Every structure is written in structure tokens, then in C-alpha cells.
Amino acid sequence: MQATQTPVLKDIVLVGAGHSHVGVLRMFGMNPMPGVRFTLITRQVHTPYSGMLPGMIAGIYDYDAAHIDTAPLSRFAQARLYHSEVIGLDLAGKRVICRDRPPVPYDILSINIGSTPSARQIPGAAEHAIPVKPIDGFIERFEAARTRVLKAQGRARIGVVGGGAGGVELLLSLHRRLTRDVAAAGFDPSGLFFTLITSSDELLPTFPPRMRQRFAQLLRERGISVVAGGKASEVRADAVLVEGNGPIALDEVFWTTRAAPAGWLAQTGLALDDEGFIRVNETLQSVSHPEVFAAGDVAAIEGHAPPKSGVYAVRSGPPLAGNLRRILNGHRLAAYKPQREALYLITTGEPYALGARNGFTFEGAWVWKLKDRIDRRFMAKFNELPEMAEHDQAPVPAIADQAAVKEISAMAMRCGGCGAKVGATILTRALGTVEPAARDDVVVGLDAPDDAAIVDTGANRLSVHTVDYFRAIVDDPYVFGKIAANHALGDIYAMGAEPQTALAIATVPYGIEAKVEADLAQMMAGANQILREAKCALVGGHTSEGAELSLGFAVNGLVDRDAALRKGGLRPGDALIVTKPVGTGALLAAHMRGKARARWVMQAIEHMTLSNRAAARILQAHGASASTDVTGFGLLGHLVEMVKAGGVDATLWLPRVPLLDGLMETMAAGIFSSLQPQNVRLRRAIRNLEAAASHALYPVLFDPQTAGGLLASVPSERAQACVKALRAGGYTTAAIIGIVEPRSASLEAITVELERTECRPAPALSAPIETRDQMLEEMPRAHQPVL
Structure with a gap:
């Protein structure tokens, strides 16, 4: 996705998006090294910043203020972002x-994964306690506990195990948040009870006496009990056993x-210390494997013992x-010596x-303002990144006129996936003079608007053929392979067929053999996983070198003679159903510019890798008479094809169209797919165009989809x-949209309703209008079966 003219020479893999690694990405983004690729x-x-986590729990900060978004950061650093969990290393194979x-190969590896609470040997802790670390999953665990407290109408006993700074700060934050949430829900917060359990004889044992005294006073003022001097020896569903104190009744237990x-x-x-942390020297290199680095909580620096904070x-x-x-660069590494003293700022749950x-x-209050200013300044380094520099472009020829200059400038930000398709108008004009050889066994060919060609081989079933190919839309070749295969299969499912075989067409960027091999292997592994799940055999293909990573498939399928779904099968009175949300075009365009939040991109990827196979079966089981997959020419473009082929009109209920998270924010920022302007030409099919064009959701109709759902x-x-049935089958946003x-x-076939969302009877039939046929004939075919 991030094209480069310099071949990749070294791969640096960063395991974990901890505080050290986000700093590394930003610094290399500011000053990149040609030939070096980060993953x-x-x-x-979204990695939480520990300094603002208590404030978020207290309700002072929102989610995005307290999290570093790794998607824009990775784009800024020209790094690949892999959303996965590491479970081991192959040090000999460097994987x-x-x-x-x-497995992901590396030349240099760095580990910054934080730590977990040391509660593994405490009976019941894994089942009944909520660990604060690793903090990257704590928010979900906290929200689940908060939901349980509200479900209990605020009658709950909340405990925190750990009397250090983290435990005290967390409990005060929990007190503020839960007390307010319970009251806001209409329940009595006096039913909440809070307890702090610490094995030390007093709170904050490593801090000055004055600070210990003040926090003890604050806990008393807020009615929080403290159980000191005994270790938690067991965690039960409704209590924590404390040595010397017996059971302490608790419903929710947080472990710090x-x-x-x-x-x-x-x-x-790897060489580890007695506690299991990675032993590193002062250069942060593993003492046993110098190509492996470690930082943060997971590292044990020889000769130093900084706190795990x-x-x-x-x-x-x-x-x-x-x-x-x-x-x-082959230079001598520098020693890092952690400072002995640090400035500690601890919040009280309030400002x-x-x-x-x-x-x-x-x-x-001034101390909190100081901390807030320090934290916000730190977060701004990662969430308010400098604008990404555009890649150098070839000079514009002097003979180019104004229109040509504008078109050439737009080429620099062309989208991938279906956003990289040739526009419908261009495609129609280019194929207008092409006359395929006439064959009696071609049932559906180039002259039809359907998603795939159908050939009669004389057997009991018809043969279905389709092809798709596009350049990478994500930087992870494994995920891209899954998306590309899933997208190619979509045409087969839209026709009501089952896939049989596939041929791959792959382009890999120029580079040294090991890097080319690794990327190709990852991409084809992802693709083959999808094909195997579809029971579609990968039987061959073709590879070549080129400027960008690209992948496509020619897929063959089979369908019973009377079971093929055609676009022209629409019947008046039928409901229009779409199985997936729309928005991949704009979101991927925003991602390419470093403007999309990581969770938006990951949700889009989740839908792009969701197969249409089960959806097709469900639709057929409920009497579907026509189907298409929503891809490059957007929801309106594919609906235009269907009404044209079926000789009908359609009403589209715009507010009911399901949208991917972040789409409205992306469009409000003026970011659209590069194919969007081509798709907008199809607006001529809208009967109430003036009213529809003024609606905030209007651009949604033209957003090109990659591996979109079925319509x-x-x-x-x-x-x-x-x-x-669709929602139960995993298509959670499936909806009736018209x-x-x-x-x-009317010459225009489609009415876009902006408020009405209920089903209504279809109006009486009208006579065919010749001029209307001519107008629809001029509309571009928004999908070609074999191009």
C-alpha cells in the first residue's frame, strides 16, 4: 500500500505498541531510513497511555484523549501495522x-509488551480478579465490571489489591466514576462500598511520609476502607482471603x-532474569541475542532496577x-542509564x-493542571502528527493543459482495492466497440450487466466465471491476501453459485529475494485460507514483479441451471436488503492519508474479510429473486444496474443504509475515494436529486466498496x-434499505427517501416509456463480468 522506490533491505519488527515503541515510530517517521521497513x-x-488511564476511568478524559492511535502513527512512520497477538519467537529462524x-520474519526485533500483575500463583485470581496490566486490555475489563455494577443497581463491593501508587490512584478514580454513574442511572450510590487491600503496613511505602499521610486521609474522607499488613491469598467469586484478616467480601476485584x-x-x-523479564545490557540489547532489543516493563537492565512504570x-x-x-548503520551503540529519581504526579480521582x-x-489543583498539561503535550506528539509528505511525482509536461494538470495531480492519491478500478463511464466507452466471438454456449457474457459470465458446458450445472485484481489496500500482505480472495469470490456468491477453482494473478514489488519471498508467502497464505474455507481449490496462477503489491483471482464456480441469480430478477413489491455496511472506500482513502482511526480501519477489514457465502444461502432460502455484490461503483451504481436489467423502479431509504464506523467523520473531513467522482455521475438516475443531494448521507451512495456485501x-x-437470519448468521448490520x-x-428510476423508513405498498403499474429506456442505456454498466 505504501509504495516505495527503495527496495527493502532490513526488517525491524516491533512487538507491542508500548510507550517506548510509539516513540520509536514517531522518531523514524520524522527521520526515516531508506531501505528500512518497520512492522x-x-x-x-489503540494503546492506552498509563499517565491518563486513571483520569479516563474517573471520567475526566474520553477514550481518544487517553489512547495513542497506532494507525495514523504507523502510516506516518511508513510502518506496517499487524493486528495480532504474539505468542512466541523462533530465534534461530528470526521469526x-x-x-x-x-510467522513474521525479522532482521532486528524489539519487544515492548509491558507486564502483567503477579497473581498467577494466587488461587482464583485468574478467574475472579480484573488485572490492570497489561493495560492494553484493561478498558474492556473495566467496562464489563461497570456494566455489572449498574445491573446490580449500584449495590456492589469494589476492591483493589495493591497499595502502591497505581492501586491508590485507581481506587480513587473508581470511586468517583462509579459513584457518579450509579447516581446518574437513578440508583442510590450509598450501596457502593470500596476497599483497598495492601500487604504493606501502610500505603505508598516507597513515597515520602507526607504523601502517604495525605492519601490515607483522602481515603478516609471518601469512606474507603483500607486492609493493610496481610497478603491476598485467594480470590473467590464474592470475597478475597487476606492473611491475618480472613475473607473480605467483594463483588469486583481489581489487581494492581x-x-x-x-x-x-x-x-x-532469550536470557531472562529470576522473575522472567528479558535481560538486556545498557544498550537495551538482549544479553543472549544482540539482534533482539527490549524496553519498558518487560526489560531488566543489567546494573539498574528502574520501577516498572x-x-x-x-x-x-x-x-x-x-x-x-x-x-x-554499523555504529557503536550508546548506553542508556535510567535516572534514579523521577517526578511523580498522582491524581485523586478529581482534578x-x-x-x-x-x-x-x-x-x-495546580498540580493536576501541571500533570494534565504534561500528559496532553505528550499525547499530542502522537495524535497530532505532522502532515504526511507526498511522494515525489514526475514533473508535469509543459504541454499539459489545465484539465490535464488537474487529472494528473489527482493520480497521486489514487486508492487501492475497488477504489482503483477504472470508472464506469470510461469502461463502458472503451468496451463499446468490442464484439466478442458469438458462441451458443455463452449464457451470460459481455453484453449482460451481471457479476459473472455463465457458460453452458452441457452438464447438469452451469459454469460461472469471474476475475478481480487490484493493488494492496492495507500494508499487511496476509490480510490483503484474505481481502483479495474474499472479494473475488463475491461475484460467484452473488450469482447464487458455489466456487470451484481459482487461478491467482500476483504482482510483488522489486526487491531482494528473501523479502519478495516473505511478502508473497504471507499474501498467498491469507488468500489460500479464504479459498480453503470456501472449498475453492487454488489450481495455479501467474506472478510478476511490479511497482506495487497487487493480487487477483480468476474464479470458476458452478450453479444449478434453474438457480442462478441475475440482476434482472427484481419484482415490484420486493424488499431490497443489503448484508454489509458501506464505507470502505472513504475509510481506506482516509487511512492512506493517516486520517482514519485504527478501530475504524480494523472494523472495515473485519467486514472485508467476512465471506458472502452464508449470506447468499440465507437470501436464497428466503426467496431472493435478484442479487449483486456491492463493490467498486457503490450502492447506487449497482442498484442502477439492477433496475435497468429488471425494467423496474426502486425506492431507496437512505437513513436505513448501514454505515461503517467513522464514515460520517471521514466524509465530513472531505475525504473520499478517488473513484467517488466517477460514481457520482450516476446521480442522473435519482428522481429527487435536488433534495437527495442536500442530505448529509448523500455521498454514501457513491462510495466504492471492496469485498462489499450483497444487495x-x-x-x-x-x-x-x-x-x-442474516444477523444471526454474523451479518450484524444487515438491513432492509428499500x-x-x-x-x-419517469426518466429517473430511483427515488431516494430521506425520512420515510417503513414498508409501503407499491404503486400501480405504468406503461413502458421509450425515452426512459434510452436514458438508462446511456448509464454506464457499473460492473463488467470478465474485465
């Missing part, structure tokens, strides 16, 4: 082992005790980035904080049951 592998694409994808390393590190062969993880980012650059530095304690007509009386109408006297 970030992370479980959570990272992931839970749900093929001393950090422990990820369990999979013990099986890697975000402060030190942040500070190790610049020296880690510097040493990665030095090892690539009020206490601070400590070199034994001195201070407090007040089908189903008898109205069966439509609700069909949607229910109704097929009899042919009218």
Missing part, C-alpha cells in the same frame, strides 16, 4: 510467532500488585530509537493531584425473517 505487531491498535497468522512478565517469554530461549518506558523510547539506528520529587511533596431483492413478507417499484413514466 508493528500489537493486540490493541515472530503469532496466534492467528503466519507487582508486575510479572508475559508467560510465553519463558519458552523463547510508564515514566521509565517513555524515557527509554529515544535511546532505543537511537540504538536501532546505530545498529543499522486535584499530589506530587513528589526528591522527598518533597506538594499538592493542589438482493426478497419478497416483502419474508424480508424481516431474512434480515433476522423497495422495488413498478416501472413508472
Whole structure:
């Protein structure tokens, strides 16, 4: 997706989006090294900033304010973003082992995955406690607990195990948030009880006495109990057993005790310390494997023992980035010596904080403002990135006129996927003079608007043929392979057929053999996974070198003679159903510019890798009479094809069209697919164009989709049951979005209703109008069966 003229020479893989690694990405984004490619592998694409996490729990900060978005950051650093979980290393083969994808090769590896609470040996902790670390999954765990508290109408006993700064700050934040949420829900917050459990005799044992005293006072003032001097020995569903105190009744238990390393590190062969953390020297290199670096909580620096806190993880980012650059350049690495003392600012759940530095304690609202300013300034480095520089373009020829200059300038930001297709108007004009050889066994060919060609081989079933090919739309070749295969299969399913075989057409960028081989293997592994799930055999193909990673498939399928679904099967009174949300075109365009949030992109990928196979079967089972897959020419473009082929009209209920998260924000920012202007030409088919064009959702109609859902007509009386079955089958946003109408006297075939969303009877049939046929003939064919 990120085309480069410099071949990849070295791969640096970053495991974990911790505070050190986000700093590395930003620094290399500001000053990239030609020939060096970064890959970030992370479980959570929005990484929480530990300094603002308590404020978010307290309700002071929202989600995006307290999280670093790795999608724009990765784009800025020209890094590949892999959304996966690492479960091991193959040090001999220099590969990272992931839970749900093929191994990822590396030349240099860096690990920054944080830590987990050391509660593995405590009976019941894994089943009944909520660990704060790793913090990348804590928000989901907290929200689940919050939901349970509200479901109990605020009658709950909340406990935190751990009397350090993290435990005290978390409990005060929980107190503020849950008390307010329970009251806002109409329940009595006096039913909430809060308890802090610490094995130390007093709170905050490593902090100055004045700070310990003040926090003890704050806990008393807020009615929070403290159980000190005994270790938590067991966690039960309704209590925590504390040595010397017996059971402490608790409904929700949050665990913040001393950090422990990820369990999979013990099986890697890396040198570890007695607690299981990665032993590194002062250059942050593994003492056993110098091509492996580690930073943050997961690292144990020889000769130093900094606390396992975000402060030190942040500070190790610049020296880690510097040493990665030095090892690539063959220079001597620099030593990193963590400072002994740090400024600690601890919040109280309110806009009020206490601070400590070199034994001195201070407090007040001003301290919270200081912390807030420091935290926001840090986050702005990652969430307010400089504008991405455009790649150098070839000079515009002097003979180019104004129109040509404008068109050439737009080429620089061409989209991938179906957004890279040739526009419908261009395609129609180009094929207008093509006359294929006449054959009696071609049932559906180039002259038909259907999704695939159909050939009669004389057997009991008809043969269905289609082809799709486009350049990469995501930087992960494995995910791209899955999307490309799923997209190619969509035409087969839209025709009511089952896939049989596939031939691959692949283009890989120029590069050294090992890198080309790795990318091709990852891409084809993803594609083959989708094909195998579809019971479609990959039987061959063709590869070539080119400027960008691209992939396509020629797919053959089979369909019973009387079961093929054609676009022309629309019947007046039928309901129009779409199985997936729209928005991939604009979202991927925004991602290419570094303007899309990671969760938006990942949701789009989730839908693009969702097969249409089950949806096609459900639609057929509910009497579908016509079907198409919504792809490059958008929802309106494909609906135009259907009404033209069927000789009918249609009413589209715009507010009912399901949308991907982030689409409205993306369009409001003025970001659209490069194919959108071509698709907008189809607006001539809209009867109430002036009213429709003024609606905020109007651009949705023209957004090109990659691996989009099916658009089908189903008898109205069966439509609700069909949607229910689709949602139960995994198509959670499937919706009825309109109704097929009899042919009218109007030249425009489609009415876009902006408010009405209920089904209504179809109007009386009207006589065919010749001029209307001529107008529809001029509309471009928005899908070609074999091009």
C-alpha cells in the first residue's frame, strides 16, 4: 500500500505498541531510513497511555484523549501495522510467532509488551480478579465490571489489591466514576462500598511520609476502607482471603500488585532474569541475542532496577530509537542509564493531584493542571502528527493543459482495492466497440450487466466465471491476501453459485529475494485460507514483479441451471436488503492519508474479510429473486444496474443504509475515494436529486466498496425473517434499505427517501416509456463480468 522506490533491505519488527515503541515510530517517521521497513505487531491498535488511564476511568478524559492511535502513527512512520497477538519467537529462524497468522520474519526485533500483575500463583485470581496490566486490555475489563455494577443497581463491593501508587490512584478514580454513574442511572450510590487491600503496613511505602499521610486521609474522607499488613491469598467469586484478616467480601476485584512478565517469554530461549523479564545490557540489547532489543516493563537492565512504570518506558523510547539506528548503520551503540529519581504526579480521582520529587511533596489543583498539561503535550506528539509528505511525482509536461494538470495531480492519491478500478463511464466507452466471438454456449457474457459470465458446458450445472485484481489496500500482505480472495469470490456468491477453482494473478514489488519471498508467502497464505474455507481449490496462477503489491483471482464456480441469480430478477413489491455496511472506500482513502482511526480501519477489514457465502444461502432460502455484490461503483451504481436489467423502479431509504464506523467523520473531513467522482455521475438516475443531494448521507451512495456485501431483492413478507437470519448468521448490520417499484413514466428510476423508513405498498403499474429506456442505456454498466 505504501509504495516505495527503495527496495527493502532490513526488517525491524516491533512487538507491542508500548510507550517506548510509539516513540520509536514517531522518531523514524520524522527521520526515516531508506531501505528500512518497520512492522508493528500489537493486540490493541489503540494503546492506552498509563499517565491518563486513571483520569479516563474517573471520567475526566474520553477514550481518544487517553489512547495513542497506532494507525495514523504507523502510516506516518511508513510502518506496517499487524493486528495480532504474539505468542512466541523462533530465534534461530528470526521469526515472530503469532496466534492467528503466519510467522513474521525479522532482521532486528524489539519487544515492548509491558507486564502483567503477579497473581498467577494466587488461587482464583485468574478467574475472579480484573488485572490492570497489561493495560492494553484493561478498558474492556473495566467496562464489563461497570456494566455489572449498574445491573446490580449500584449495590456492589469494589476492591483493589495493591497499595502502591497505581492501586491508590485507581481506587480513587473508581470511586468517583462509579459513584457518579450509579447516581446518574437513578440508583442510590450509598450501596457502593470500596476497599483497598495492601500487604504493606501502610500505603505508598516507597513515597515520602507526607504523601502517604495525605492519601490515607483522602481515603478516609471518601469512606474507603483500607486492609493493610496481610497478603491476598485467594480470590473467590464474592470475597478475597487476606492473611491475618480472613475473607473480605467483594463483588469486583481489581489487581494492581507487582508486575510479572508475559508467560510465553519463558519458552523463547532469550536470557531472562529470576522473575522472567528479558535481560538486556545498557544498550537495551538482549544479553543472549544482540539482534533482539527490549524496553519498558518487560526489560531488566543489567546494573539498574528502574520501577516498572510508564515514566521509565517513555524515557527509554529515544535511546532505543537511537540504538536501532546505530545498529543499522554499523555504529557503536550508546548506553542508556535510567535516572534514579523521577517526578511523580498522582491524581485523586478529581482534578486535584499530589506530587513528589526528591522527598518533597506538594499538592493542589495546580498540580493536576501541571500533570494534565504534561500528559496532553505528550499525547499530542502522537495524535497530532505532522502532515504526511507526498511522494515525489514526475514533473508535469509543459504541454499539459489545465484539465490535464488537474487529472494528473489527482493520480497521486489514487486508492487501492475497488477504489482503483477504472470508472464506469470510461469502461463502458472503451468496451463499446468490442464484439466478442458469438458462441451458443455463452449464457451470460459481455453484453449482460451481471457479476459473472455463465457458460453452458452441457452438464447438469452451469459454469460461472469471474476475475478481480487490484493493488494492496492495507500494508499487511496476509490480510490483503484474505481481502483479495474474499472479494473475488463475491461475484460467484452473488450469482447464487458455489466456487470451484481459482487461478491467482500476483504482482510483488522489486526487491531482494528473501523479502519478495516473505511478502508473497504471507499474501498467498491469507488468500489460500479464504479459498480453503470456501472449498475453492487454488489450481495455479501467474506472478510478476511490479511497482506495487497487487493480487487477483480468476474464479470458476458452478450453479444449478434453474438457480442462478441475475440482476434482472427484481419484482415490484420486493424488499431490497443489503448484508454489509458501506464505507470502505472513504475509510481506506482516509487511512492512506493517516486520517482514519485504527478501530475504524480494523472494523472495515473485519467486514472485508467476512465471506458472502452464508449470506447468499440465507437470501436464497428466503426467496431472493435478484442479487449483486456491492463493490467498486457503490450502492447506487449497482442498484442502477439492477433496475435497468429488471425494467423496474426502486425506492431507496437512505437513513436505513448501514454505515461503517467513522464514515460520517471521514466524509465530513472531505475525504473520499478517488473513484467517488466517477460514481457520482450516476446521480442522473435519482428522481429527487435536488433534495437527495442536500442530505448529509448523500455521498454514501457513491462510495466504492471492496469485498462489499450483497444487495438482493426478497419478497416483502419474508424480508424481516431474512434480515433476522442474516444477523444471526454474523451479518450484524444487515438491513432492509428499500423497495422495488413498478416501472413508472419517469426518466429517473430511483427515488431516494430521506425520512420515510417503513414498508409501503407499491404503486400501480405504468406503461413502458421509450425515452426512459434510452436514458438508462446511456448509464454506464457499473460492473463488467470478465474485465
